[in-house]
Amino acid sequence: MNAGKANVINAAVLILMGLWAYLTSDSPSVTALIPSFIGVVLMLLANGVNREDKVQAHIAVVLTLLVFVMLLAKPLPARIAAGDTIGTIRVGLQVLTSGVAMFFFIKSFRDARLRREGKL
Numbered sequence: 001m002n003a004g005k006a007n008v009i010n011a012a013v014l015i016l017m018g019l020w021a022y023l024t025s026d027s028p029s030v031t032a033l034i035p036s037f038i039g040v041v042l043m044l045l046a047n048g049v050n051r052e053d054k055v056q057a058h059i060a061v062v063l064t065l066l067v068f069v070m071l072l073a074k075p076l077p078a079r080i081a082a083g084d085t086i087g088t089i090r091v092g093l094q095v096l097t098s099g100v101a102m103f104f105f106i107k108s109f110r111d112a113r114l115r116r117e118g119k120l
Contacts, residue, residue, distance in 0.1 A: 014039030
């Protein structure tokens, strides 16, 4: 897998899980759609990430890190505390795909630096 594929998978998961959370909630809140909004932006940046466009790739990394930290800070602990197994799995999947995407972004940046330095 590469950063581009990881970004697209993460974007799709964020979009789908955010919509699922919003549409199945007894009291839907727009905040449940924040991951979906970020997922849409990540999807729009996918071509730039695949082309290794520095600006677009860095924007995608910042958004991915932001959503990763946000999900770990509030929704995941809240779902666990509420005993909401489905919600915990849903948010956990978003955290997992965001973490995997971050791994591949970092690997991609490291590999690009090594290529520039002639070490790869």
